[in-house]
Amino acid sequence: MTPADLSQLLRDATVSVLASHDLDTSVVPDKLVVERPRNPEHGDYATNVALQVAKRAGTTPRELASWIASAIADHDGIESAEIAGPGFLNIRLAAAAQGKIVENVLAAASDYGRGDSLAGLDINLEFVSANPTGPIHLGGTRWAAAGDSLGRVLEAQGAKVTREYYFNDHGAQIDRFARSLVAAALGEPAPEDGYAGAYITEIARTIVAEAPGVMDMPLDARHEAFRAAGVAMMFEHIKRTLHEFGTDFDVYFHENSLFExxxxxxxxxxxxxxxxxxxxxxAWWLRSSAYGDDKDRVVIKSDGNAAYIAGDIAYLRNKHERGFGLSVYMFGADHHGYIARLKAAAAALGYAPASVEVLIGQMVSLVRDGKPVRMSKRAGTVITLDDLVEAIGVDAARYALTRSSFDNTLDIDLELWASASNENPVYYVQYAHARLCSIARNAAELGVAATDPQLDLLTHDREGDLIRTLGEFPGVVAAAATLREPHRVARYLEDLASSYHRFYDQCRVLPQGDEEPAPLHTARLALCDAARQVLSNGLALLGVTAPERM
Known part of the structure; x- marks a missing residue:
């Protein structure tokens, strides 16, 4: 019995007992909150439904709790239901009911944890979208990991997700980029408002090598040649870097195409x-203040040129015309004002403001030896995705960037995340998976298979704790999708790994020496198979590998 199953059982029982006493059943929520108590001695699960609805229904919490306890007492999945305090209900599940969770995991396999809460929703998820003027910096790297993970989580709840990269290849920053490349080719310092770093020199050198006559062109033609070639090279570098990071996009949308x-x-x-x-x-102004923005926005400036928001409005309109029911934008901390701005633009175009969602991510910093890391080898003043991967690897980088809420600033300790120790969260989780794979290999060598396991034998406290943790996974994934918080999956995996390690320390899975395999060994092996599956499923949602050996 999963927490969702228990929640439904308790809701049905609550409605039934209220109805039998001619009391108001409309006060019962559609979904009841069922939680695991901090103290395991209080039971497997607890609910405060009686405290939540009793007064509005016309009774007292303890009386309602006693009615509910009586109503579920004879259910096959319930071992006991006890009233605590002013009306809490503490519940213990029967061993067979807990075993059903293991059965569910093994039956669903890689689909365990998936749901349909977002079925039918077509989502455009735009993230990273770094300017093609340099390598992806740490802020963009955070979105590369977290955005891709969010897309996986949304898909796991039935949504159709189109991952989109908005390529900012129109505007003043591209002109500055081109002028910086020309300056590098001439051996001159970068323009005051331009871009510096070894990558600029490398690109300029490559352009000159591939087009030897480029420096003899008229100034405007030379500028355009460096612009076109430089943007193309930078774009290819960005796409290749993201692919190697495990983040691929369905659509690369060019801003310039909106104007052309x-x-x-x-x-x-x-x-x-x-x-x-x-x-x-x-100038031409958008009546954005009429739709919740703090002021109206200039769309066409007095000189006749389009302001940046003009492209945003056209892009939003384009997404709507492509049939997306929800457009999710993932922006950096300096884009907070875009939330009201984009929603206002949507309303002005006649779309529901709720069809636009903006997620804001905070800054990321690297730390080594307790001191901030500030300089990149190639990009000069910014740290890049390549720098982070070189320091700690793809798996650790993706996990580190995803395990915290977008709303929080993040310090990544390079020594910690590069270490092979239990202090390193991704190592801790991956090691649990590798250990479980080792158990499976050893079982095969001993001829022990998890065939027709007697799962009601799993009555040890550590077994129960591990099973209940497995049962929480679908709810965690659903919450991560609904709240747009993929970090919930990472934190859950750490809890699951911890629960498994505690189980492993106290519950021997395989026979030793001349000991014959017994039904308990088979049941515990099935539990291990289920734990291995859920760890694998969860890591896949984060785009992190599940190694079989470490």
Whole structure:
């Protein structure tokens, strides 16, 4: 019996007993909260439903709790239900009911933990979207890991997810990039507002080598040649780096295409037509303050050029026209103002503001020997994805960047995450999986198989703790998708690994010496197989490997 099953059982029982006493059943929530008590002596699960609804239903919490306890007492999956304090209900599951969780895991295999809470929802998930003017910095690297993991979690709940990279290849930053490349080719310092770093020199050198006559071109043609070639090279580097990091995109959308295709002009004309774009002081303004923004925004400047938000509006319109029911944007900490801005733009276009969701991620810093790491070998003043992977590897980097909430700033201790120790969270989880794989290999050598296990034999406290932890996985994945918090999966895996290690220390799985295999060995092996499966499923949601040997 999973927590979801128990929640439904308790809800049905609560509705039934209230109805039998002619009391109001409408106060019972659709889903009851069922939690594992901090003190295992209080039972396997606890609920406060009686405290939550008794007064509104017309009774007392302890009386309602006693009615519920009586109603579920004869259920096959319930060993006991006891009232505590002012009306808490502490519940212990029957061993057979706990064993059903193991059966469910083994039957579902790689699908265990998946659900359908987002079935039918077509989501555009845009993340990273770094400017093509340099390697991906740490902020973008955080989104590369967390964004990809979020996409996996959303898909695990039935959503159709299109991962999209918005390639900012239009605007002033591209001109500065091109001027920086030309300066490097001439052996001159980077422009004051330009880009520096060894990568600029490398790209400039490559362009000159592949197009020997480029330096003899007229200034405008030379600038354009460096711009086109440099952006293409940087784009390929970014895509290759992301792929090696385990993050691939379904769509690479070029900002410049919005201007070349006339999409920006079409969006502006639509807003003029519906009255949400007005002319004042020589510029065109979006009535964004009418839709929750703190002020109206200039879309077309007085010099006739489009402001940055013009592209954003056209891009949002493009996503809607492609049929996405939800557009999720993942931005850095300096983009907080975009939340109200994009929602206002959606409303001005006639879309539901809820169809736009903006997630903000905080800064990431690296630490070594207790001191901040500030300089990149190739990129100059910023630390890049490549730097992080070189220091701790792909798995550790992805896990480290995903295991904390987006809302929190993050310090990554390079020594810790590169270490092969239990203090390293990703090592701790992966080691649990590898240890379970070792048990499976040893079982095969001994001829012990988890065939028709008697799972009601799993009555040890450590067995029960591990089983109940396995049972929580579907709920964790569902919550991670609903709340857009993939870090919940990482933290759960650490809890699961801890529960497994405690089980392993106290519960011998395989026979030793001349001991004959017994039903308990088979049952424990089945439990280990289930734990191994869930660790593998969870790591897959984070885009982290599940090694069989370490």
């Amino acid at each position: 295709s006339g999409a920006v002009t079409a969006a502006i004309e639509e807003l003029k037509a519906n009255g949400n774009l007005y002319h004042q002081d020589g």
